[in-house]
Amino acid sequence: MPSKKTQYIVVPASGLVAAEDNPQQMQFFQSLHQTFSSRTKVHRMSTHTGLLPVKVLDSIGENKAKLIECHPEDLPALRGSHPSVRILPVVYYQRAVIGHQVEARPRAAAVRVAAKAAAKPSAISITILASDTGKPVAGATVDAFTDFASQAGAHGTTNARGQVALALGGSSKKIERLYVSPLSGYWPALVENITLKAGTTVPLQAIDLTFVDCVRAFYGGDDLTFGQGVTVGVIDCGVALNHAGLVVQGGQNTVTGEKPGAFGDNGTDGHGTHVAGIIASRGTPPSGIRGVAPGVSLRSYRVFGEGAQQSSNFAIAKAIDAAVTDKCDLINMSLGGGDPDSLTADALTAAHNAGIVVFAANGNGNRQAVSFPAANSMCQAVSAMGRLGTFPKDTEPIEFVAAPFGKDKKNFIASFSNVGPETDLTGPGVGVISTIPKGFGVMSGTSMATPAETGAAARLLATKADILKMPRDQNRASAMISAIADACKLLGFGATFEGKGIISV
């Protein structure tokens, strides 16, 4: 059943007035203006899925902003078919009234419990082993939740003997959920309702690089020329420059105080290397893994400092500008969160006007609204989906299985994925095998779904020489977005979950 109609503002992709040197855009605004003056005020907008009715409620002028009303689920088709305009939600402001709340005093019993908890509890030592060889797994992060809802429990990292001492108190403890996240080489594990005691062992399944994970299920094929002629910039925490499966053509570190040439991995969890591998890894199973578009020219723009978990918008805008200067065709941004930021928005508009398409992650807020910058209309916002049968049982990805399921009941939208009308695409992002600085690892997230779609777009655009040859301006970006929209296939989740669907190449 269609959802309630919502009001949106339509403005040009850049600025607030339709450009005179863009007759197509000008004609579009003029025709909406004429509709506003008509009796019905209903405009049938052309999209790649057919004509969609849109009510024009107001118009500032012939070539200026329009207030429209349409169904939220129609937005992806409208945005995909009219990339030279922005369709923005109407924002309502209210007075900034400061409220006052009285905080209840903590009860004495609660204070006693807190004081007791402050004393160091005794530890239970468990061992993490490889399921096939029985060898200890060192460097794995273990999180044992006694109460998952209140995030109570203990955590630690395994030593060279695969052992970790968990400060849980007592000689045995019932654990609601036990997560084990290995550094590399194994699938992350999730064990539910287990009682831990000294000597408990937890097996981890080794990664088999011939395994068909969700990315390979949708984007198989081993042609090393896939994506050739397309330059992709990865804005992230750097890409391991010495990984045998990756060829990084160049890039820049845009972090204040760090060397511009240091665009390799920043020493955290290898997120940027994993993202880059999903797009462009050139390895061959069983010793390596093949990305979605191994033929692309890959560039790394590092915006997270050495060991840092956060990046500034200055570094991100600088990286977007650098990708424009370096003539990237596509940019991947598997990052986000927080309030909309005018600086990054300006840089994204500049990238669009320079003929670049930016893909950004919807965010992992468990069905919250799409994060910024993905929510910015200059970005292709990507949600994450998974597919049953593309991860081993008793591994962490099982917890991300959730409704809605697609027309093919094996497909689902990952439980962690943010969703909303800004969603443009969905991509495989549950239990993804890819490169990490010390080998290969499995990660899940909209961070993984985004490069899968960036890679798919590169595969597609590599076959569209006429578009790639266009002058680097907003018409080129619009042509690329239209080509992507035409190649999308709906999987049956609904528009707010999947936008135009998955890029089918």
Added chain:
Amino acid sequence: MSQFILRYGGSSSMPEDHLESIRTIPGLKVIDQSPKMLLVGGGDESVLREKLKDMPDWSIHTEMAYSLPDTRPKIS
């Protein structure tokens, strides 16, 4: 004063006289710069904003932080 980012929206490179005018604001330090932007700190914010009114190609933005989306639950 917080750190601010000044972005030049003109088609040329950042004009030297504009840069000089920004740099002469008492107490203001240019912490980093790119071909289109300055990261600045210190000085009086109102003086900086007043000066930018005479330079329409410049916009001023607050420095913000981004993180990588994570799916791992954390023990508090």
